[in-house]
Amino acid sequence: MKRRRFCETLAGTGLLLGTGAVGALGRVMAFEETANLSHAEARYYKKHPDREIECLLCPRLCKLGDKERGYCGVRQNDGGTYYTLVYGKACSANVDPIEKKPFFHFLPGTEAFSIAAAGCNVNCKFCQNWQISQVRPEQVPHFDLPPVEVAAAAQRNKCRSIAYTYTEPTVFFEYMYDSAVEARKKGLKNCVVTAGHIQPEPLLDLLEVVDAVKIDLKSFRQDFYKEYVRGELQPVLDSIRIVSQSKVWLEIVYLVIPTLNDDEKDIRSMCRWMAKEIGRDIPLHFTRFHPMYLVKNLPPTPISTLESLHDIAIGEGIHYVYVGNVPGHGAENTFCPRCGKVVIERFGMQVKAVAMNEGTCGFCQSPIPGIWA
Amino acid sequence: MYLDIRMSASRVVIIKTRHVLGSDDDLDRSKIVEMLSLGIRHLTGARDIGEGLARLFSRDDRIGIKVNTIGGPKISTRPLLPLSLSELLVKSGQPGRNIVIWDRTNRELREAGYSLADRRNDLKVFGTDMAGAGYETEIISHRNIGSLFSTIQTQFVTASVSLAILKDHGLAGVTAGMKNYFGAIHNPNKYHDSHCDPYIAELFESEPIKGKHRLSLLDALVVQYHRGPSFHTQWAEQSGALIFGLDPVATDAVGWRLIEEIRSKKGLPSLKEEGREPVYLSTAEKLGLGRAGNDSIEVIRDEI
Numbered sequence: 001m002k003r004r005r006f007c008e009t010l011a012g013t014g015l016l017l018g019t020g021a022v023g024a025l026g027r028v029m030a031f032e033e034t035a036n037l038s039h040a041e042a043r044y045y046k047k048h049p050d051r052e053i054e055c056l057l058c059p060r061l062c063k064l065g066d067k068e069r070g071y072c073g074v075r076q077n078d079g080g081t082y083y084t085l086v087y088g089k090a091c092s093a094n095v096d097p098i099e100k101k102p103f104f105h106f107l108p109g110t111e112a113f114s115i116a117a118a119g120c121n122v123n124c125k126f127c128q129n130w131q132i133s134q135v136r137p138e139q140v141p142h143f144d145l146p147p148v149e150v151a152a153a154a155q156r157n158k159c160r161s162i163a164y165t166y167t168e169p170t171v172f173f174e175y176m177y178d179s180a181v182e183a184r185k186k187g188l189k190n191c192v193v194t195a196g197h198i199q200p201e202p203l204l205d206l207l208e209v210v211d212a213v214k215i216d217l218k219s220f221r222q223d224f225y226k227e228y229v230r231g232e233l234q235p236v237l238d239s240i241r242i243v244s245q246s247k248v249w250l251e252i253v254y255l256v257i258p259t260l261n262d263d264e265k266d267i268r269s270m271c272r273w274m275a276k277e278i279g280r281d282i283p284l285h286f287t288r289f290h291p292m293y294l295v296k297n298l299p300p301t302p303i304s305t306l307e308s309l310h311d312i313a314i315g316e317g318i319h320y321v322y323v324g325n326v327p328g329h330g331a332e333n334t335f336c337p338r339c340g341k342v343v344i345e346r347f348g349m350q351v352k353a354v355a356m357n358e359g360t361c362g363f364c365q366s367p368i369p370g371i372w373a
Numbered sequence: 374m375y376l377d378i379r380m381s382a383s384r385v386v387i388i389k390t391r392h393v394l395g396s397d398d399d400l401d402r403s404k405i406v407e408m409l410s411l412g413i414r415h416l417t418g419a420r421d422i423g424e425g426l427a428r429l430f431s432r433d434d435r436i437g438i439k440v441n442t443i444g445g446p447k448i449s450t451r452p453l454l455p456l457s458l459s460e461l462l463v464k465s466g467q468p469g470r471n472i473v474i475w476d477r478t479n480r481e482l483r484e485a486g487y488s489l490a491d492r493r494n495d496l497k498v499f500g501t502d503m504a505g506a507g508y509e510t511e512i513i514s515h516r517n518i519g520s521l522f523s524t525i526q527t528q529f530v531t532a533s534v535s536l537a538i539l540k541d542h543g544l545a546g547v548t549a550g551m552k553n554y555f556g557a558i559h560n561p562n563k564y565h566d567s568h569c570d571p572y573i574a575e576l577f578e579s580e581p582i583k584g585k586h587r588l589s590l591l592d593a594l595v596v597q598y599h600r601g602p603s604f605h606t607q608w609a610e611q612s613g614a615l616i617f618g619l620d621p622v623a624t625d626a627v628g629w630r631l632i633e634e635i636r637s638k639k640g641l642p643s644l645k646e647e648g649r650e651p652v653y654l655s656t657a658e659k660l661g662l663g664r665a666g667n668d669s670i671e672v673i674r675d676e677i
Contacts, residue, residue, distance in 0.1 A: 050605060
């Protein structure tokens with residue numbers, strides 16, 4: 001059904017939409033000759049003498065000479081002015097269950113119009129969408145989908161929200177921000193799926209126009225971030241803290257990779273940090289890894305590992321702990337931390353039953369934090 | 374039998390001329406050909422250019438001349454260089470159809486002054502984005518490198534020439550022959566951290582590059598010695614040099630030295646003093662890709 005609706009959207013707008021996160025990308029090619037990149041001035045940068053600029057969007061703070069692109073590959077210095085090459089240039093657009101992001105405490109059972117533009121400001125060796133995130137925009141098929149059209153397409157597809165996802169929305173910040181503004185005009189909500197590798201200033205600006213943020217915390221160790229993410233841990237923790245202190249809903253996902261970031265001591269430390277810094281009510285998802293991109297030599301995460309980490313988090317007092325990418329697992333459900341009963345029953349990305357009443361447990365009336373309507 | 378890199382690894386040849394650049398930066402074609410011929414002869418020890426090229430390439434080779442055109446017309450490998458080299462190769466018996474002058478994109482090549490050509494039986498000039506080329510679909514992973522390589526390098530080319538423009542680079546320190554191969558992968562933007570170290574060396578060490586590289590040739594006719602890699606007239610020196618080497622590390626090290634000499638002459642601090650010396654050269658040496666130390670490089674200078 002979603003596929004059909006998706007195709008109808010395509011037919012109605014003349015857009016070329018993908019069929020999943022990576023769309024029809026069986027082959028990554030260069031499309032420079034026909035590429036239709038944007039040339040919109042970027043936000044968050046500083047001009048320096050001699051046509052040099054400094055990007056202030058993410059913690060890398062790339063310093064670029066004329067004609068150079070940042071680490072993300074989608075922002076370019078052209079004559080001393082910094083441009084985003086992906087404004088209004090979607091490489092993927094789909095209607096997804098919100099649970100796919102995953103958001104479990106944000107409009108459960110609804111669909112999100114999900115878009116991405118190419119690029120990423122980190123380089124996770126285990127990236128699940130590397131065909132669109134670890135490439136330059138001219139190397140993937142993309143299509144014009146300006147912010148007004150994003151909001152219109154979401155509304156046309158009866159989506160409750162727009163999700164900025166699949167790649168790293170930080171690097172298409174301007175596109176995301178303007179789309180979020182357009183979405184709000186139509187009464188739609190906005191949610192962001194990000195690695196959280198962003199500077200505080202743009203993050204705070206973004207929080208003014210979005211409703212939920214899911215941050216992928218890749219590890220609780222800096223050496224892992226350096227080796228496997230090519231980024232820094234501290235800015236991500238800072239982002240988590242900033243979002244938690246805002247009115248925007250926050251969920252955290254931790255992709256568990258066997259032997260690389262599944263140390264129980266680290267998980268315990270992470271949970272204690274969460275409890276202390278952001279509170280016990282922020283949902284924590286332990287999701288199952290599948291071999292991908294540059295990490296193909298490891299098996300999928302054993303379910304027993306996910307369960308052990310789940311139990312550690314529960315033991316440390318985190319109220320909402322989930323196991324992801326294991327359809328049918330009991331820890332996909334939301335339990336009321338007070339009475340222990342299932343308030344949202346799920347199977348994979350589907351919501352099967354809801355026993356809640358205006359944000360409270362349907363059994364004991366305890367409040368369940370989240371955005372429910 | 375090609376030259377054994379182990380025997381002549383550290384020989385680097387610098388050929389200079391005072392009069393190669395005319396008005397509007399036009400090059401004197403005859404002088405370029407003469408410089409190339411002299412450089413190849415000094416490098417290979419051959420009596421003539423034909424013999425010298427025959428020591429580098431077999432008749433069965435498909436030769437890729439990788440140029441660097443990212444900087445636009447003022448600071449890219451000048452088209453006359455690869456075209457003259459191709460002409461010499463053809464005169465020495467290499468079929469023109471087996472030679473390709475290439476870079477990342479057709480647009481960058483055109484902007485740098487190249488005329489594209491993709492006729493089956495002639496010399497070819499095009500970018501990886503030319504229809505029928507593109508990138509491999511499978512990631513090649515080598516140490517810290519994980520990239521899709523240009524099919525020009527992986528499928529067409531059997532012998533590779535890095536014909537790079539020598540210039541100062543804000544991150545790497547110096548960009549020259551080894552870094553030129555960043556243009557052979559789809560994601561060079563991911564390898565600029567830590568002064569591009571160890572990425573430049575590790576990319577060069579990957580099989581599609583190291584296994585095919587035969588010659589480093591640096592366009593140092595005009596050297597951007599400061600504030601590179603972008604072009605700035607006030608920091609561009611008419612050096613009039615071409616630098617030749619079989620050892621990719623030694624060739625780049627000599628290029629670095631040339632930049633330092635110009636910087637010193639102009640009263641600028643050294644790259645080391647600016648905290649951006651090209652440390653990837655030491656890494657490359659440790660990986661056994663060549664020699665970076667001054668004491669282990671024999672520099673032959675000549676002038677026309």
